[in-house]
Amino acid sequence: MRTFELTYPHSMVLNELPETVTAIGFFDGIHKGHQKVIQTAVREAKERGMESAVITFHPHPSVVLKKDVQHVKYLTPIREKQEILQKLEVDRLYIIQFNQELASLTPQVFVDHFLKGLRIKHMVAGFDFSYGHKGKGNMQTIQEHAAGAFTVTQVDKVVIDGEKISSTKIRNLLKAGDMDEAARLLGRPLSVTGLVVKGEQRGRTIGYPTANIAVSDETLLPKVGVYAVKVLYKNEVYEGMASLGFKPTFTDQLVEPILEVNIFDYNNDLYEEELRVQWYTFIREEKKFSGVEELVSEIAEDEKKVRKYFNS
DSSP, X not given: OEEEEEOSSOOOOGGGSOOEEEEESOOTTOOHHHHHHHHHHXXXXXHHTOEEEEEEEESOHHHHHOTTOOOOOBSSOHHHHHHXXXXXXXXEEEEEEOOHHHHTSOHHHHHHHHTGGXXXXXXEXXXXXXESGGGOEETTXXXXXXXXXXXXXXXXXXXXXXXXXXXXXXXXXXXHTOHHHHHHHHTSOEEEEEEEEOOOOHHHHTTOOOEEEEEOTTBOOOOSEEEEXXXXXXXXXEEEEEEEEOOTTTOSOOSSOEEEEEETXXXXXXXXXXXXXXXXXXXXXOOOOSSHHHHHHHHHHHHHHHHHHHHO
């Protein structure tokens, strides 16, 4: 998959671009609803003998449009988004920088520049896709703005148990620690990637060595607590348990939660290595213990629960 980062106005040369079938949307999480849009575009492209493409945006529009929003955390930061799209067999990814200039474009100028101007011959989008200044362009106006330059497929909402799948719904599930339901809507476990950094190395002194994982500040993490996780490292998958929290037994100085993972039956040095953590189920809330002995006893119980979860 080739990736192109664009701003307005972009400098892509029309006659040097392939004709594409393109899915368009923000696609945070690339959940089952998004997957239906993207897979529809990929299938249509193959049927037409064209390349498939995805148009997405960065940063989230709320960062630009809402004065009280300075920073957004993502279910799928750009890198994770790229990796998932690659697995979905997308040929080209266009990442359009969302800024005030883009937000000010009329719907017609947006279509002319970023759809006709990228040689898109068929566009696929969800029923609620909007574009142009104040979202005045939508799936009811797109045919008029296309003026015959491309055709359109609208994908209706994807529903599970009578409720629309949405990024907002998944974000709320993460806040509640409901990783099982989040995975059902995503079509896979939530995963985060980060580098192993040196911590206080307290875990190895109590028999539970942990990898301290520094993740991007753009990554949305679930609620604080202990989880059953799987760790992907160099094409191997390991079971383990993760603690996401403020370590109240030892300090009250932390401002942001720390992610520590105890990988079962693994003792090699992982410093400066990159790990991917897949979140499976919530085990318990974070607690402040009276001392190390009580903490170790609780961790032993956590381990039993996690091993039972993966063996059941």
